[in-house]
Amino acid sequence: MFDSSDMFRAFQPHRGRAIVLVTGTSGRDWREVSDNENRDLSLQGAMGQTNTAALGFALAQPDEKVVLFDSEGSLQMNMGVLGTVAGMKPSNFVHFLMDNECYATTGGQPVPNATDINYAGMAREAGYKKTFSFDNLEEFTNNIEQIMKEEGPVFVAMKMIPKIENEPIGRRVRKPQRSRAETIKVLQSELGITAA
Amino acid sequence: MVQQQAALLKPESLVAEFKKNGVTHIVTIPDSETNYLYELMQEQDWLTVVPTSREGETFAIALGLIVGGKVPVCVIQNTGMMESGDSIRGMSLDAGFPLVMLIGYRGWTRHGVITDSAARYTETFLHAMGINYYLLEGDDDASRISVAFEEARSQSRPVAVLVGDEYHGFNRV
Numbered sequence: 618m619f620d621s622s623d624m625f626r627a628f629q630p631h632r633g634r635a636i637v638l639v640t641g642t643s644g645r646d647w648r649e650v651s652d653n654e655n656r657d658l659s660l661q662g663a664m665g666q667t668n669t670a671a672l673g674f675a676l677a678q679p680d681e682k683v684v685l686f687d688s689e690g691s692l693q694m695n696m697g698v699l700g701t702v703a704g705m706k707p708s709n710f711v712h713f714l715m716d717n718e719c720y721a722t723t724g725g726q727p728v729p730n731a732t733d734i735n736y737a738g739m740a741r742e743a744g745y746k747k748t749f750s751f752d753n754l755e756e757f758t759n760n761i762e763q764i765m766k767e768e769g770p771v772f773v774a775m776k777m778i779p780k781i782e783n784e785p786i787g788r789r790v791r792k793p794q795r796s797r798a799e800t801i802k803v804l805q806s807e808l809g810i811t812a813a
Numbered sequence: 814m815v816q817q818q819a820a821l822l823k824p825e826s827l828v829a830e831f832k833k834n835g836v837t838h839i840v841t842i843p844d845s846e847t848n849y850l851y852e853l854m855q856e857q858d859w860l861t862v863v864p865t866s867r868e869g870e871t872f873a874i875a876l877g878l879i880v881g882g883k884v885p886v887c888v889i890q891n892t893g894m895m896e897s898g899d900s901i902r903g904m905s906l907d908a909g910f911p912l913v914m915l916i917g918y919r920g921w922t923r924h925g926v927i928t929d930s931a932a933r934y935t936e937t938f939l940h941a942m943g944i945n946y947y948l949l950e951g952d953d954d955a956s957r958i959s960v961a962f963e964e965a966r967s968q969s970r971p972v973a974v975l976v977g978d979e980y981h982g983f984n985r986v
Contacts, residue, residue, distance in 0.1 A: 660880065663903030666873035669865070670904060673877020673885075676838070676863065697866025701874075704864055797908070801880050810882040813835060 618776045619754040621715055625650040627758040631765045635711075636674070636681055636804065640667040641688025642721040643777050645792050655807045659800040665694025668712070672702050675710040678808065682709050682765075689716040689736065690728050696739070702770050703744030710769040712740070717779035725781035740772035752776040822976070824850040826955035827915070828857060831886060834913075834962045838863055838878050840871040841888040844917055850888075868893030869900035875912055876904045890917040891935040891975075901942060901971065911965035911972075913958065916946075918977040923950065939973055946973035 621643035629650050636656050639647045651657050660670035668687050675683035692698070692714060702712065718731040737748040747767045751757040757775060764773060782789060805811075827850060831839070840863045843851045854862050863885075865871050871887040878885040889897070894916050905912050920929025927933055939946050945964065947957040961972040 658880070660873070660877060660904075662876075662907055663869070663873060663900045666869060666900050666904055669870040669873035670877040673840075673863075673874035673879075674881045675877070676861070676874075677878045677881020677883045695867070695870065698870065701864070701866050701870055805880065805882075810880075813837070813879075813882050813884045 618717075618752060618778045619757065621777050621780070622646040622650065623754050624715075624757060624775060624777070627754065628761055631761050632684070633682065633765065635684045635765070636678075637684045637686070638667065638671045638674075639686040640691050641686075641715055641717075642780055642782065643688060643715040643717060644686050645794065647686065648792065648794060654795070655803050657795075657800060658804050659795065659797045662797060665691050665698075667691060668695060668698045669701065671712075672698070672705065672707065672710065675707040676705060678810075679707070679709055681808070682711065683707075684711045684713065686713045686715055689714060689718070689734075690720050692736065693728050699740050699743035699745070699772075703740075706746075706770065708746075708769045711765065711767075711771045711773070712745070713773045713775065715775055715777045717777040719779050719781065721779045721781045724783050725779060735774075737772055737774040740774075745770045745772040748772040748774070750774045820952040822949055822952050822955065824853045826952050827958065828853055828860075830955055830958035831860065832857075834959060835884050836886050837861065837883040838875075838885040839888050840865060840874045840878070840885050842866075842868055842871070842890075842893055844890045844919075847888070847917060867896065869897040872897055872900040872904040872912075872914075876908050876910065879908075879910045879912065885912070887912065887914040889914070890931075891919050891938075892931050894973075895931075895934065895938055898938075898942075901944075905971045906942065906944075909969050911962070911969055913961045913965050913972055913974060915958075915974050915976060918948075918975040921975070921977045923977070935975065944971055944973050946975055948975045948977055950977050 661667050671685040719725045737750040741748040838861045868889045875885040920932030961974050965972040
């Protein structure tokens with residue numbers, strides 16, 4: 618397992634002009650690393666559906682590379698997305714999975730069959746063009762440049778150290794995050810997208 | 814007094830309405846009654862059909878498409894709409910973008926007694942979510958899709974179109 622902040626720091630130099638979406642507890646570490654907030658997009662808002670929303674955006678903007686950092690709890694709620702993505706064959710879509718084997722935000726309870734699921738294998742059999750699995754930072758760092766050059770859809774499973782939250786919701790200190798509406802407005806302005 | 818039977822709802826009328834309203838993507842799970850509509854949509858070079866695994870996905874994919882500047886319509890059945898509750902809430906109502914959803918009204922009948930619970934709860938569900946809707950029963954009603962688009966765009970929110978003609982209008986006999 619490796620740390621999500623370290624993973625994001627290894628990814629950042631290879632981001633290029635990609636549009637980045639995150640979800641899950643580990644995803645909260647991205648904002649401190651991102652060097653182009655105008656191209657960070659939040660489409661969170663419904664259980665297990667950030668991945669499909671990211672797919673929708675990738676289909677709408679095929680000339681933009683779209684990178685999603687998904688979580689395994691979210692993916693388990695919507696496993697069918699693997700087939701949906703593979704069926705649409707978005708060549709501009711890179712689907713990272715941050716697998717910390719638990720629901721970190723609710724106290725660390727394990728997701729179903731937490732330690733024994735081969736998510737990259739599932740994505741591969743669903744029809745993703747290329748899949749990878751990493752359980753340590755060194756290997757991830759050595760491969761991220763090539764991963765970002767691959768034609769999509771690409772799936773990258775990563776074992777992340779869980780950052781379990783046990784404080785009651787009202788007592789938790791939240792890292793500041795931009796609202797979904799704000800990220801949409803800024804990104805649409807950046808890309809020159811007007812309401813159709 | 815002789816009453817004429819309304820013309821059956823034609824899939825071609827629905828596709829014409831989609832084109833008129835600038836629709837670019839249909840995000841859908843087909844059902845047995847919409848088979849020919851599905852084929853017809855796939856034949857249109859100006860339209861991309863996005864098949865999904867579960868109805869909840871359709872509203873999230875639609876949000877991504879809208880943010881990316883496209884005009885999607887979600888085409889699903891009423892059973893799937895009810896499955897999509899959290900997605901409709903979080904990805905459509907809360908997002909505040911215009912969206913038209915075409916809902917197959919399984920079990921609906923104007924005459925006699927509705928026995929299918931899918932139909933019994935359809936309008937109740939829409940009322941609970943605060944989503945306005947229009948009913949299509951025959952070909953003359955197809956223009957209500959444009960009404961739904963106007964309302965969705967003026968209010969930046971989802972509007973439903975219930976297709977109550979699914980058992981004979983959508984299939985090519």
